[in-house]
Amino acid sequence: MEAIESIKHLSDEILVERIVSNNNTMLYAVLYDRYSKVVYNKCLSFSKNNVEAEDLTQEIFINLFVKLSTFKGNSKFFTWLYAFTYNYCVNYVNRNNSKKIENKAVPIDDYDYLIVETDDESLFQIKVDILKNALDLISPEDKMILLLKYQDDISIKELSKILQIGESAVKMRLKRAKASVVKVYKEKF
Numbered sequence: 682m683e684a685i686e687s688i689k690h691l692s693d694e695i696l697v698e699r700i701v702s703n704n705n706t707m708l709y710a711v712l713y714d715r716y717s718k719v720v721y722n723k724c725l726s727f728s729k730n731n732v733e734a735e736d737l738t739q740e741i742f743i744n745l746f747v748k749l750s751t752f753k754g755n756s757k758f759f760t761w762l763y764a765f766t767y768n769y770c771v772n773y774v775n776r777n778n779s780k781k782i783e784n785k786a787v788p789i790d791d792y793d794y795l796i797v798e799t800d801d802e803s804l805f806q807i808k809v810d811i812l813k814n815a816l817d818l819i820s821p822e823d824k825m826i827l828l829l830k831y832q833d834d835i836s837i838k839e840l841s842k843i844l845q846i847g848e849s850a851v852k853m854r855l856k857r858a859k860a861s862v863v864k865v866y867k868e869k870f
Contacts, residue, residue: 688707688708688711689711691711693712693715693757693758693759694754694757694758696708696711696712696758697712697749697752697758700712700746700749701749701750701752709746709749713742716759716762717738717742719762719763719766720738720741720742720762720766721734721735721738723763723766723767723770724737724738724741724766724770726770726832727770727771727773727774728770728773737769737770737773740769741765741766741769744769745762745765748765755842755845756842756843756845757842760839760842760843761843763843764843764844767825767828767829767843768825771821771822771824771825772821774821775821811866811870812862812866814869814870815862815865815866815869815870816828816862818865818869819858819861819862819865820861822854822858823854823857823858823861823862824858826840826844826851826854826855826858827855827858827859827862829843830855837851837852
């Protein structure tokens with residue numbers, strides 16, 4: 682029992698090093714326990730479905746175990762895991778994009794309520810829905826950086842570590858991503 686308790690107090694980076702060196706699944710279970718809820722929540726934000734989010738979480742941790750040796754310690758493990766999860770979810774969305782668009786299609790008749798309701802909250806919801814639709818139409822990379830920055834409130838410095846690029850490059854990518862959303866908005870909405 683003492684061995685398990687001492688393992689739980691190891692840093693992520695030491696755990697990863699030990700897992701990679703001897704493929705110890707008990708050590709990997711500690712990482713899973715630490716981060717499965719965070720990964721699940723991020724998956725849920727992409728899939729909007731509990732079952733899909735659970736499946737994605739399991740897929741991510743299976744793939745993570747295989748790819749764990751690629752963690753080089755250039756950033757905190759959590760930052761690396763977050764980027765890994767985000768990339769996996771973006772790829773998931775790309776693979777299932779046509780299915781998701783088809784499932785979310787709403788018949789024109791269902792928009793009648795927009796004409797009747799004129800309170801501020803309804804107008805705000807329309808703007809949010811339009812923004813979500815615009816984000817779905819830009820590149821996954823642009824969507825990812827915008828969501829990391831504005832939805833998850835990740836700093837420029839952390840984005841620099843996650844993306845492994847300089848801070849000025851992060852700022853430029855954010856600027857381009859915002860421009861993409863504005864362009865799509867003007868063209869489509």
